[in-house]
Amino acid sequence: xxxxxxxLMAYADGExxxxxxxxxxxxxxxxxxxxxxxxxxxxxxxxxxxxFATVLKQPVPEQLAARARGAAPAAAAEAPRGNVVQFPARTxxxxxxxxxxxxxxxxxxxxxxxxxxxxxxxxxxxxxxVAVRDGTMVARGALAYALDRQLASQQTGAEPVLxxxxxxxxxxxxxxxxxxxxxxxxxxxxxxxxxxxxxxIDAAPASGGDMRRASAPPPVVxxxxxxxxxxxxxxxxxxxxxxxxxxDIARP
Amino acid sequence: xxxxxxEIGESIVALLPRxxxxxxxxxxxxxxxxxxxxxxxxxxxxxLAQFRAGANLAAWMFGIMKNVWIDNRRAHGRRAEVALxxxxxxxxAVSPVDTETTLWSVSEAMSKLPEEQRLAVALVxxxxxxxxxxxxxxEVPIGTLTSRLARGRTALAAALSGEERGAVT
Numbered sequence: 533x534x535x536x537x538x539x540l541m542a543y544a545d546g547e548x549x550x551x552x553x554x555x556x557x558x559x560x561x562x563x564x565x566x567x568x569x570x571x572x573x574x575x576x577x578x579x580x581x582x583x584f585a586t587v588l589k590q591p592v593p594e595q596l597a598a599r600a601r602g603a604a605p606a607a608a609a610e611a612p613r614g615n616v617v618q619f620p621a622r623t624x625x626x627x628x629x630x631x632x633x634x635x636x637x638x639x640x641x642x643x644x645x646x647x648x649x650x651x652x653x654x655x656x657x658x659x660x661x662v663a664v665r666d667g668t669m670v671a672r673g674a675l676a677y678a679l680d681r682q683l684a685s686q687q688t689g690a691e692p693v694l695x696x697x698x699x700x701x702x703x704x705x706x707x708x709x710x711x712x713x714x715x716x717x718x719x720x721x722x723x724x725x726x727x728x729x730x731x732x733i734d735a736a737p738a739s740g741g742d743m744r745r746a747s748a749p750p751p752v753v754x755x756x757x758x759x760x761x762x763x764x765x766x767x768x769x770x771x772x773x774x775x776x777x778x779x780d781i782a783r784p
Numbered sequence: 785x786x787x788x789x790x791e792i793g794e795s796i797v798a799l800l801p802r803x804x805x806x807x808x809x810x811x812x813x814x815x816x817x818x819x820x821x822x823x824x825x826x827x828x829x830x831x832l833a834q835f836r837a838g839a840n841l842a843a844w845m846f847g848i849m850k851n852v853w854i855d856n857r858r859a860h861g862r863r864a865e866v867a868l869x870x871x872x873x874x875x876x877a878v879s880p881v882d883t884e885t886t887l888w889s890v891s892e893a894m895s896k897l898p899e900e901q902r903l904a905v906a907l908v909x910x911x912x913x914x915x916x917x918x919x920x921x922x923e924v925p926i927g928t929l930t931s932r933l934a935r936g937r938t939a940l941a942a943a944l945s946g947e948e949r950g951a952v953t
Contacts, residue, residue: 576909583886583889592800600800
């Protein structure tokens with residue numbers, strides 16, 4: 533009886549149903565070549581598993597455990613990754629005020645609107661809504677939460693963040709326009725690598741008293757939408773489906 | 785939304801050894817692995833709203849790690865691949881049975897696998913996930929997972945047996 537390699541691999545991994553398992557077990561007792569092939573799969577598995585098992589016994593770095601408990605990353609944590617010198621630099625967590633100042637600075641350097649917007653977006657409780665990383669703005673806190681969860685069709689108007697349009701780009705990426713009501717700012721956020729990146733943000737025009745809907749976005753935001761949208765904006769049902777699917781597009 | 789942050793935090797801390805091991809299986813050295821793990825932990829906190837209560841936290845975080853790892857590789861090209869292991873502190877030690885030597889040689893062999901095969905091998909052989917669990921993390925049909933796993937194993941076996949004959953390059 534001939535068994536292909538995938539079948540023998542699944543047997544060695546204990547992935548076959550009882551019938552097939554019994555059949556191959558019996559065949560192995562009769563065929564030493566088959567037995568050796570199964571044994572080779574088990575040996576390789578044991579070697580690979582054993583090699584990496586040593587990692588489990590190593591102590592977990594302190595800063596990693598702190599981050600796992602939800603500690604805010606230090607300023608350096610948002611620097612480009614993969615650089616050997618980056619990681620140790622993250623061990624200390626600077627006090628929040630200098631960090632915020634540094635964030636303001638980064639923003640001012642990367643954006644014409646920088647300081648103004650940052651000041652507007654930071655509430656007195658230091659609930660940062662936008663972080664800058666590699667010169668890209670990324671939604672945080674209540675803004676990230678609203679972009680993740682909030683449906684334009686179910687807004688009461690009392691939300692700190694109001695969602696406007698939700699649409700797809702030609703690449704299949706989701707983008708959502710938003711207004712931060714308390715800050716008087718509006719922008720566009722696009723879903724990239726499981727986060728909301730913000731290509732544009734600007735001061736929002738005064739809303740005409742109707743707080744149930746986000747007021748018309750400022751011109752730069754409209755231009756950003758026009759440059760990205762493909763087809764129509766999502767309707768309520770499509771918006772809800774996209775949210776429930778986690779906003780992620782299928783990977784090729 | 786309903787999750788208590790402290791509880792989630794402790795659950796993530798409890799997962800760290802496995803996350804580091806999975807990351808190590810995808811990276812060339814422990815340093816890069818810890819960098820990857822930290823990015824995953826930070827992203828998990830940012831995207832906690834997407835985690836459905838009662839779902840498997842380990843599987844969810846493995847999925848994030850897969851995405852972050854693939855994104856990093858796309859972003860940085862293959863630069864990490866040509867990096868010499870000099871700074872990893874994981875050179876083969878004198879004794880051929882030294883565990884660090886095994887880790888180093890298996891890791892080197894893993895690093896030569898195509899991305900998709902490396903992920904399959906890391907999830908099933910290193911992390912011990914079932915085929916079904918691994919297929920879910922990778923968001924592929926189970927048949928795709930098994931064929932990637934089989935091809936990855938064949939290549940890995942060839943690379944490792946080559947090394948055992950003294951062909952350490």
